[in-house]
Amino acid sequence: MDATTREAMRSALRGPVITPEGAEYDEARSVYNAMIDRRPAAIVRCADAGDVMDAVDFVRDHGLELAVRGGGHSGPGLCLVDDGVTLDLSPIRGVRVDPVARTAQVGGGCTLGDLDHAGHAFGLATPTGIMSTTGLGGLTLGGGHGHLTRKYGLTIDSLLSADVVLADGGFVTVSETEFPDLFWALRGGGGNFGAVTSLTYRLHPVHSVGVGITVWPVDHTREVLRWYRDFLPQASEDLNGFFAVLAVPPGPPFPEDLHGHRMCAVVWCWTGDLALLDETLAVVNDAGRPAFHFTTPMPYPALQGMFDGLIPKGMQWYWRGAFFDRITDGAADVHLKYGENLPTDLSTMHLYPVDGAAARVGHDDTAWSHRDAVWSGVVGGIDPDPDNAGLIKQWCVDYWEELQPHSMGGSYVNFIGEDEGQERVRSTYRDHYDRLAAVKRTYDPRNLFHANQNIEPKP
Known part of the structure; x- marks a missing residue:
């Protein structure tokens, strides 16, 4: 992009256009994953939907590469392109809650924390992810799962409408009745179809929740997983719990003698009667005596922000995901093997339940094609030191490859690495891929x- 083009872009747009010679450039191009080091020709901080429309027109008409950034949490850094233009939606960040209709309209640059905070004042929430710093737009377009999934479904199951800037620069509002083909595709099809400047969600009654953290020695992984796979799917949908292998973080609520120890764990969220929290979670002893078990009532936004400080922006990240309809004994062996050999203290594996309310949505109702999955797993190699990037990536790839024979073949699209290839995208969308390609066209x-x-346009 030459100087004349840069100045023309600045003249055409309301929001600032940040280019490599500017003092803000390095901060503007930084994303959550410090392993990503891309240098866009320009980063446009879009002021509003009109700015996004003008920016799309400009990029298209000048034959430039385009990326869209919401929260910047894309693991493979797909919100940046070398020598292209990133449309940064972070200034579009307002939230409006209607407590009577139980809806919330949020800007395309909002994070989970923005929505959680606004809804909490009214005792309302939408099922999203597990870290408050995650961008709502990217999480939603991929499907979205977290602490409330068993109770209220995926994030897309609460999406009522979206404002979208299309490739021709046009602006549309999509819903079940307006542009229903595009609305279907947005619910799980990722950022393939336009720049989403606003989303409207259905809200659900959630204020304070019961939180539990149970950890067992890592050599109990097989026994804990066998118990967990049988217990959770038949448990009340008020109870959500994701399984993890991890190193115990060095801080409260964990006792100092456990800090750094390799463990397996379940992080619980209970949306039922808080007086029944301890009684509900007494069953953890059926998996073997825990090394540590902690429960407490907690405001829902506090749970959503619980991991923010543990894994802040600026870490080295490499991740891969997979769907599972069961946890086999062979998979339990793999989790034990790699849980005992975490390469760094922040590296981990999570199994998120996607059954319950999420499983009752019809297979063809949204672009998410794995309504028959019971867990969505992710292996994450994480460390602050760039010198360990190769180590954490290799551990993640090896772990993931050994899990593949026990998986359903696809992955939550937001957990696909950049280097996994087009076949991984196809296997994730399964029989929905061709329909998505037609909408793309x-x-x-x-x-x-x-x-x-x-998703390439259908020929």
């Missing part, structure tokens, strides 16, 4: 929005 026939886990 309708709304983005030249594949302007391709900085994502790309």
